[in-house]
Amino acid sequence: MQPLPNTTCPLCGGSNQCTPANTGRFDPECWCTKAAISPEALAKIPPELVNQACLCPRCAAGLPPVMPHSEL
Numbered sequence: 001m002q003p004l005p006n007t008t009c010p011l012c013g014g015s016n017q018c019t020p021a022n023t024g025r026f027d028p029e030c031w032c033t034k035a036a037i038s039p040e041a042l043a044k045i046p047p048e049l050v051n052q053a054c055l056c057p058r059c060a061a062g063l064p065p066v067m068p069h070s071e072l
């Protein structure tokens, strides 16, 4: 089984920094193996993308996505 080459976060569209997605291998350790993923973040992932793409570290931690064009 090959890792999916999905290198973007399904919540914010930013880089998820997923090591398997970037290298095509599961053996290099990924940051997500040590991170605690926020249940709120998991609940927001579109169903078709669950288990298809890694979250980025920011979304995984439950922080709001970085919005470069925010009107705030």
Ligand SMILES: [Zn+2]
Pocket: 009, 010, 011, 012, 013, 014, 055, 056, 057, 058, 059, 060, 065
């Ligand atoms: Zn994200």
